[in-house]
Amino acid sequence: MTQLSWLHRTVILALALGVAVMPTLYPWSQVLLTLALAKGLAVLGVVVLLQAGQVSFGHAMFVAIGAYSATFLGRALGGGDLVVVLLGGVLTSVAFGLVIGVFVVRYRYIFFGMLNLAFSMVLFSLLEKFFHITGGSDGLRVLRPTLFGQSLDRATFEGILFYLTLALALGLGWLVHRYLQSPLGQALSAVKSNETRLEYLGVSARHVLLVGYVVSAALCGLGGVIIGLVQGLVTPELGYWVRSGELVFIAILGGASNVTGAFAGALVFEVVRTYAAAFAANIWQMILGGVLLLIVLFAPGGLIALYGNSVKKLFARTRTEP
Amino acid sequence: MTPQLALLATLDGIAYAALVFMVAVGLTMIFGVMRILNVAHGSFYAIGAYSAASIVLGLTAAGMNPWLVFPGLLLAAVGVGAVLGTLIERLLLTRIYTKEPVLQLLVTFAVFMILEDVQRLVWGVRPYFAAEPVYLLGNVQVVGIFYTAYQLILLPTVALLVLVGLRLFLRRTLSGRLIVAVTEDREMATALGINAGRVFLLTFVLGSTLAALGGALASPTTSLVPGIGADMIVLSFAVVAIAGLGQVEGAAIAALMIGLGRSFAVYVMPELEVVVPYLVMVIVLLIRPEGLFGVVERRRI
Amino acid sequence: MSPLLRVEDVHIRFGGVVAADGVYLDLEPGESLAIIGPNGAGKTTFLNICTGYLKPTAGRVLFEGNDITGQPPRAIVRLGIARAFQIPQLFLEHSVLDNMLIAAAARTRAWNPFRAMVALPERAEMIGLLRQLGVADTAEQRVDGLPEGVRKLVDVALALALKPRLLLLDEPTSGVSSSEKFQIMDALVQALKNQAVTSVFVEHDMEMVSRYAHRVAVWNGGRVQMVGTPADVLADADVRRDVVGI
Numbered sequence: 067m068t069q070l071s072w073l074h075r076t077v078i079l080a081l082a083l084g085v086a087v088m089p090t091l092y093p094w095s096q097v098l099l100t101l102a103l104a105k106g107l108a109v110l111g112v113v114v115l116l117q118a119g120q121v122s123f124g125h126a127m128f129v130a131i132g133a134y135s136a137t138f139l140g141r142a143l144g145g146g147d148l149v150v151v152l153l154g155g156v157l158t159s160v161a162f163g164l165v166i167g168v169f170v171v172r173y174r175y176i177f178f179g180m181l182n183l184a185f186s187m188v189l190f191s192l193l194e195k196f197f198h199i200t201g202g203s204d205g206l207r208v209l210r211p212t213l214f215g216q217s218l219d220r221a222t223f224e225g226i227l228f229y230l231t232l233a234l235a236l237g238l239g240w241l242v243h244r245y246l247q248s249p250l251g252q253a254l255s256a257v258k259s260n261e262t263r264l265e266y267l268g269v270s271a272r273h274v275l276l277v278g279y280v281v282s283a284a285l286c287g288l289g290g291v292i293i294g295l296v297q298g299l300v301t302p303e304l305g306y307w308v309r310s311g312e313l314v315f316i317a318i319l320g321g322a323s324n325v326t327g328a329f330a331g332a333l334v335f336e337v338v339r340t341y342a343a344a345f346a347a348n349i350w351q352m353i354l355g356g357v358l359l360l361i362v363l364f365a366p367g368g369l370i371a372l373y374g375n376s377v378k379k380l381f382a383r384t385r386t387e388p
Numbered sequence: 389m390t391p392q393l394a395l396l397a398t399l400d401g402i403a404y405a406a407l408v409f410m411v412a413v414g415l416t417m418i419f420g421v422m423r424i425l426n427v428a429h430g431s432f433y434a435i436g437a438y439s440a441a442s443i444v445l446g447l448t449a450a451g452m453n454p455w456l457v458f459p460g461l462l463l464a465a466v467g468v469g470a471v472l473g474t475l476i477e478r479l480l481l482t483r484i485y486t487k488e489p490v491l492q493l494l495v496t497f498a499v500f501m502i503l504e505d506v507q508r509l510v511w512g513v514r515p516y517f518a519a520e521p522v523y524l525l526g527n528v529q530v531v532g533i534f535y536t537a538y539q540l541i542l543l544p545t546v547a548l549l550v551l552v553g554l555r556l557f558l559r560r561t562l563s564g565r566l567i568v569a570v571t572e573d574r575e576m577a578t579a580l581g582i583n584a585g586r587v588f589l590l591t592f593v594l595g596s597t598l599a600a601l602g603g604a605l606a607s608p609t610t611s612l613v614p615g616i617g618a619d620m621i622v623l624s625f626a627v628v629a630i631a632g633l634g635q636v637e638g639a640a641i642a643a644l645m646i647g648l649g650r651s652f653a654v655y656v657m658p659e660l661e662v663v664v665p666y667l668v669m670v671i672v673l674l675i676r677p678e679g680l681f682g683v684v685e686r687r688r689i
Numbered sequence: 690m691s692p693l694l695r696v697e698d699v700h701i702r703f704g705g706v707v708a709a710d711g712v713y714l715d716l717e718p719g720e721s722l723a724i725i726g727p728n729g730a731g732k733t734t735f736l737n738i739c740t741g742y743l744k745p746t747a748g749r750v751l752f753e754g755n756d757i758t759g760q761p762p763r764a765i766v767r768l769g770i771a772r773a774f775q776i777p778q779l780f781l782e783h784s785v786l787d788n789m790l791i792a793a794a795a796r797t798r799a800w801n802p803f804r805a806m807v808a809l810p811e812r813a814e815m816i817g818l819l820r821q822l823g824v825a826d827t828a829e830q831r832v833d834g835l836p837e838g839v840r841k842l843v844d845v846a847l848a849l850a851l852k853p854r855l856l857l858l859d860e861p862t863s864g865v866s867s868s869e870k871f872q873i874m875d876a877l878v879q880a881l882k883n884q885a886v887t888s889v890f891v892e893h894d895m896e897m898v899s900r901y902a903h904r905v906a907v908w909n910g911g912r913v914q915m916v917g918t919p920a921d922v923l924a925d926a927d928v929r930r931d932v933v934g935i
Contacts (some may be wrong), residue, residue: 109778116490119488119489119490120490121490121493121494123427123497168670169670169674172673172677173673173677174491175425175489176419176425176489176492177491177629179493180425180622180629181624181629181673183625184622184625184626184666184669185666187618187619187662188662188663188666189624189668190661191662191663193658195659195662215622241803244803244804245802245803246800247797247805247806247807248800248801248802248803248804248805248806249790249794249800249804249806249809250789250794250796250800250801250802251802251806252783252787252790252791252794252806253791253794255780255782255783256791258782259779259780259781259782259783260778260779260780260781262777262778263779263780263847264780264791264795265761265762265763265766266740266762266763266766266771266772266778266848267763267766267791267792267795267796267847267851268763268764268766268767268795268796268851269763269795270763272416277802297483305619311497311501314494314497318494348505348508348509349505350393350505351501351502351504351505351511352501352502352504352505352506353496354498354501355497355499355500355501355502355505356498356502358494358498358501359480359498359499359502362491362494362495362498363483363484363495366491368883381879
């Protein structure tokens with residue numbers, strides 16, 4: 067057990083190191099990897115809710131909320147500072163997560179999924195309709211922030227953003243992992259398996275779920291701020307239901323029960339999308355849907371389970387004892 | 389708001405409610421029997437609409453008797469519901485009846501994603517208009533304003549027929565009673581020897597056909613663009629949630645609330661047009677989490 | 690001494706079925722009360738009302754003098770009433786020990802999100818409870834793979850983990866093989882005594898009732914038909930005809 071967990075840690079660190087050196091070897095990969103890691107952060111939010119058996123079809127709304135609020139803040143401050151913009155975006159997402167969360171945690175399964183979808187569609191249409199504030203479907207340009215007062219050229223900024231995102235992915239990934247191992251995180255999966263007993267232990271399932279919901283909103287919001295900064299442009303499309311579907315897709319692809327899976331899934335997804343979407347743009351949704359069906363029906367553990375199974379096989383072969 | 393505008397808004401609202409009702413009642417029936425919320429339900433609406441538009445445009449181009457467009461609309465609905473409905477139920481849904489709810493949701497969501505692109509591949513992204521049926525029926529004058537007979541008479545009539553027809557079907561026919569029996573107590577029904585598999589298929593095809601019918605009838609008055617399926621699934625879910633899951637008559641009332649709310653918003657606060665249905669839903673659910681006519685289900689412990 | 694639990698004129702009906710039709714009952718601190726009665730007499734409904742799962746249409750429930758009628762189960766549980774279920778209510782995807790640790794965290798409000806559940810200081814105590822009920826060897830196993838009898842005991846252990854002052858048990862040993870029944874009940878009664886827990890248990894087995902209950906309440910048609918010592922109640926002719934079936 068401990069031997070295995072050491073192995074997992076080593077693999078994660080090796081992968082992180084690999085990702086960290088990629089841009090020095092292949093400069094073109096930097097933006098792609100930043101986007102993938104940012105998306106991984108958002109997917110991590112979806113993974114948290116999946117622990118409780120709840121799937122949200124609207125979580126891209128928090129990506130959009132993070133991205134737009136950071137953009138508004140940056141424009142109001144004439145660019146602003148990276149730290150301020152990041153915090154502003156995340157705190158706004160947390161505030162929205164709290165308000166929407168208080169409402170949606172009263173519901174489960176289809177209601178939970180669809181109510182989130184409904185909220186995201188409202189946000190999407192408001193972003194499109196109030197174009198004098200949001201720039202409508204053309205969106206808003208994101209001003210490049212300073213870092214502790216230093217203004218940066220584009221290349222330096224993108225470099226800093228990449229390593230910052232990687233550090234956030236590792237740090238927050240670890241914190242979320244701790245959270246899921248704590249009684250509060252374990253109570254999330256207790257919501258999935260037996261709410262009645264949870265209630266009869268004196269625990270409010272809604273509170274447990276609300277904590278998870280706000281955490282997920284914060285993670286999606288953070289991902290959104292970074293995506294906006296990398297793209298230099300925010301559009302309502304960030305919060306479209308298709309994007310929410312993608313987050314769910316990546317979570318399932320990576321393996322819904324696992325923190326590492328969120329990032330592994332996001333990396334695989336972004337790389338494949340960058341290359342496949344070019345010649346499969348018309349059937350991209352169809353491919354995603356098809357792969358999702360295959361995973362759900364035939365490999366419900368996702369990428370992480372595939373990795374876990376092969377490691378177990380390896381161990382079984384090298385040891386006499388199981 | 390002048391009385392004339394109010395009347396106009398009311399008529400718009402009723403016509404719209406008629407369409408939404410047909411889709412929503414299909415969704416709620418399928419849920420009642422199978423306990424699956426079919427996220428791909430909106431795709432049946434969209435594909436029904438596109439197919440109907442193609443048939444109408446084809447008939448018009450071929451110079452056939454123009455009144456054939458009405459059977460054409462019906463044919464599109466039944467065709468889409470029967471073929472696509474049977475395929476999806478038999479090939480996919482039968483595999484997931486015993487799985488966790490979250491996996492069931494993901495499967496129908498995956499089908500929805502796939503069907504979205506199918507529409508794009510078959511019908512492209514440019515808008516479709518097929519207003520021939522509306523022109524054929526002409527306008528009627530109501531208290532000084534002209535309104536299309538298609539929206540004023542045909543749509544509400546069909547919706548009423550669906551409502552009454554469903555009531556009779558569920559209460560008077562053997563198949564309908566089987567559906568009711570499975571909805572109310574699946575274990576008991578299967579223990580009594582009801583073939584749940586056949587009831588599931590029947591319900592799914594019927595519900596899907598209703599969604600496609602809503603789409604087919606919407607096609608002459610709506611411009612068909614990618615994304616209408618997504619809008620409709622959320623809207624019809626809102627209706628189902630307001631009414632309470634599995635409520636047929638309740639869905640009619642909820643559809644009217646949403647239809648009227650939306651059409652009045654169009655005239656009063658156009659920016660909020662899209663938001664109104666969800667506002668109605670959120671308010672209703674805050675006061676009655678199980679919906680207006682829904683019943684609270686308690687687990688036996 | 691004032692009663693620990695007082696139930697006054699409680700009513701509830703489901704459609705045409707009257708499940709509680711003016712129930713009165715007082716529970717003395719430290720006693721063990723058995724509830725017997727035919728199926729459908731409203732025994733489980735009574736537990737559901739006392740724990741807030743159902744809200745009575747009329748009447749009051751007082752715990753230590755405080756009105757708890759209509760409060761949600763989680764609030765009532767926090768006041769010190771725990772419950773074990775007729776159908777075990779467990780976290781099926783967790784191990785037995787994890788189930789217990791969630792209960793321990795719930796009791797001590799150990800909600801620090803960065804402290805692993807496996808490191809909770811109550812771990813040894815929880816294993817001890819499992820040992821008392823004879824299911825310690827299943828601690829690492831996932832609940833969904835366990836037989837019904839073991840699940841029943843884990844369900845009881847979960848309730849005990851909360852250190853309640855009042856424990857309501859709904860047929861605690863149904864599903865447990867009859868050879869083990871007394872052994873388990875002996876352990877349970879000892880555990881209750883150690884923690885000074887007052888208990889109510891619904892039971893069909895009259896031998897269990899006469900052996901473990903201080904008092905017996907007979908339920909019939911949503912009412913308390915009779916309350917008394919096991920000897921008195923089991924000797925009553927009506928009870929013998931309606932409930933015991935002799």
